[in-house]
C-alpha cells in the first residue's frame with residue numbers, strides 16, 4: 001500500500017486566485033504599501049495572520065456563524081418593479097445590505113477583522129468613519145467581542161451624522177472628532193493612522209473600506225465577497241440568468257468590490273461603479289476619484305486620487321458622508337485600467353431624486369450612498385432597454401440620512 | 416564619497432554627533448523659511464532637513480501639521496522647495512529634503528531627483544516610502560548622485576533593519592519612539608536599543624529623531640547616535656523668529672559637542 005502523503009499546512013499561495021494581488025499587494029501597478037516603516041511589522045503580522053485565518057476552518061466557520069446568526073445573512077434579493085418603471089422598462093433587483101444588523105454592508109468586514117483582532121491577541125480597536133456606518137458597525141462588533149473601541153470621525157461628519165455619534169457612544173465606543181484638514185473621512189483616516197503608529201503593539205486598525213496598505217484591500221474585499229456570491233445565486237434562482245449589469249456606489253470601494261467579485265469571471269456582466277459627482281464634475285466639488293483623478297499615493301496605497309498639480313490631496317465633496325473621499329481602493333483602479341469595470345459620476349441631485357423615488361415606489365429608504373447606485377441603475381436601465389436586468393447593491397439604509405433628506409426636501413419646518 | 420559621507424567623516428573626526436535640524440519650506444512664508452534655515456545653520460546645525468508641506472502628513476504630530484497648513488495657506492508650491500534648498504546651498508549649508516512620497520511621485524521621481532540635485536540638495540528622507548516600493552527612487556538617486564535616507568523604527572524586525580540599511584545611503588534615520596513627530600519629555604531607551612540593533616547591520620552613520628527638544632537631550636542622544644535630529648522643537652521656536660530659533664539651535668549644537676558620557 002502506498003504511503004499516504006504527509007499532512008502539511010496548506011500553502012496560502014495556493015488559495016490565491018487570478019484576482020488576488022501579488023505578494024506585496026499590487027493589483028497591476030496599484031496598491032502596495034506606502035506607510036511609515038513603523039507600521040510595516042504590524043502589516044506583516046496582519047498579512048500572516050490573515051493568510052492563516054482564511055484557510056482555517058475554525059476561523060471561517062466562526063465568521064460564517066456570525067454572519068448568519070448575528071448579522072442576519074444571507075441578505076434578501078428584492079425586485080423593485082415600481083422603481084424600475086422609471087428605468088426604461090429594465091428589471092431592477094436590489095441586494096439588501098440595508099437589512100444587515102447595523103444597517104449596511106459594513107458589518108461583514110467588521111466582523112471578519114474583529115475576529116482577526118482577537119486571534120492576534122490585541123485588545124484595542126481603532127477605526128475611522130465617514131457616514132458613521134463603519135463606526136457603528138465597529139462599535140457593535142467590539143461590544144460583542146469585548147474589545148476596546150476608539151472611532152475617529154471628522155468634525156464635519158459628527159455634525160451631519162450626529163445620531164450615529166450617539167449610537168457609537170451607546171455601544172461603548174469613544175468617538176474622537178477630528179478637527180484637522182477638511183475635517184471629513186480623509187482626515188479621520190490620517191488621525192487613525194497616527195494613533196496606530198503610536199499604539200501598534202496593542203491596537204488593530206480596523207479600516208472600513210477596501211483601500212489602504214496591503215493586506216487591507218484584498219482582505220476587506222474577501223470579507224465582502226459574500227455579497228456578490230449570495231447575489232449571484234439569488235438572481236440565478238429568481239430569473240434563471242445572470243444580470244446584464246451590476247451597479248454599486250464607490251466611496252473607498254468596499255461594497256462595490258464585494259458585489260463585483262461575485263460576477264468578475266462572468267464576462268457578460270457589466271460592472272458599474274457610481275462615484276459621487278457632488279454639485280457636478282464641472283464645479284470641482286465632487287468625489288469622483290476614478291472619473292476625474294490621476295494615480296497617486298494616499299493612506300498607504302497607490303491608486304487613483306484627486307490631487308492638484310503639486311500632488312497635494314484635493315478635498316472631496318459629496319452630500320453623502322460615506323462617499324466624501326478623494327481616494328479609492330487600488331483594485332478599482334486596476335479594474336478601471338483593464339476595462340473590466342466602468343465608473344461614472346452621479347450628482348447629489350440625481351442621487352437625491354433616486355433616494356426619494358425608491359422611498360415612494362418601494363417603501364425602502366436607502367442610504368444616500370446607495371442612492372448613487374440607484375441613480376446609476378436608472379440611467380443604465382434606459383441604455384439597456386426592456387430586456388435589461390440590473391442588480392443594484394443597496395449598501396445601506398437611510399435612517400441615518402433622514403435629517404439630511406428633511407433639509408434637502410424641506411420636509412419639516414426649521415431643520 | 417557622497418557629501419553626507421564627508422559630513423559624518425568630519426564629525427567622527429571631531430568625536431561628536433552631527434546636529435540635523437528640520438524646518439518646513441515655506442513656513443511661515445517661502446522667504447522667511449530661507450532666513451530661518453540660515454539661522455539654524457549659522458547657530459551650528461551641520462545639516463538641515465527641508466520639509467515639504469503636505470496635505471496628509473500621517474507621520475506628523477500637531478506642531479508640524481500646523482506649520483504645513485500655514486505654509487500651504489501662505490502659498491507654498493512644490494517648486495519652492497528647490498528654491499529653498501538652493502538658498503541653503505548657496506551660502507555653503509547642506510540640505511536634504513524630507514517629503515511624503517506623493518508630491519515626488521506626482522512631480523516625476525527622476526525629474527524631482529534631477530531638480531533637487533541641480534538645486535544643490537544632497538538627498539531625500541522619505542517617511543512613507545520604504546525600500547520595498549522604492550525601485551524608481553533607487554534608480555533616480557543613483558543617476559543623480561543623491562543620498563536616500565530610509566527610516567527604521569523600534570518595531571522593525573532584524574530582517575527589515577537589514578533590508579532598510581542595505582538600501583540606504585548617507586545615514587540611517589532611526590525613529591526614537593513609536594509615534595508621530597513632536598517634542599517629548601524623554602526620547603526613551605528604545606532609541607539606544609534601536610541604534611544598537613541597527614549597527615549590527617551597517618557601518619553607515621545613524622541619526623536619531625523624534626522627540627528631541629533640549630541641549631541635554633541632544634547630549635544624551637549624541638552619546639549613542641551619529642546624528643541628533645530635531646524637528647518639532649525648532650518649528651515651535653521658528654514662530655518666535657530667527658533669534659529665538661538660533662538660540663535653541665545653538666543650545667542643541669552645544670549638546671551634541673558635549674563629551675559623551677555613557678548613559
Ligand SMILES: Cc1ncc(COP(=O)(O)O)c(C=O)c1O
Pocket residue numbers: 104105130131132133134208209210249250251252253254255256321322323367369370395396397
Ligand atoms: C451605506 C454605505 N454605502 C457605501 C459606503 C461607501 O463605502 P464603500 O465604497 O467602501 O462601500 C458607505 C460608507 O460609509 C456606507 O455607509
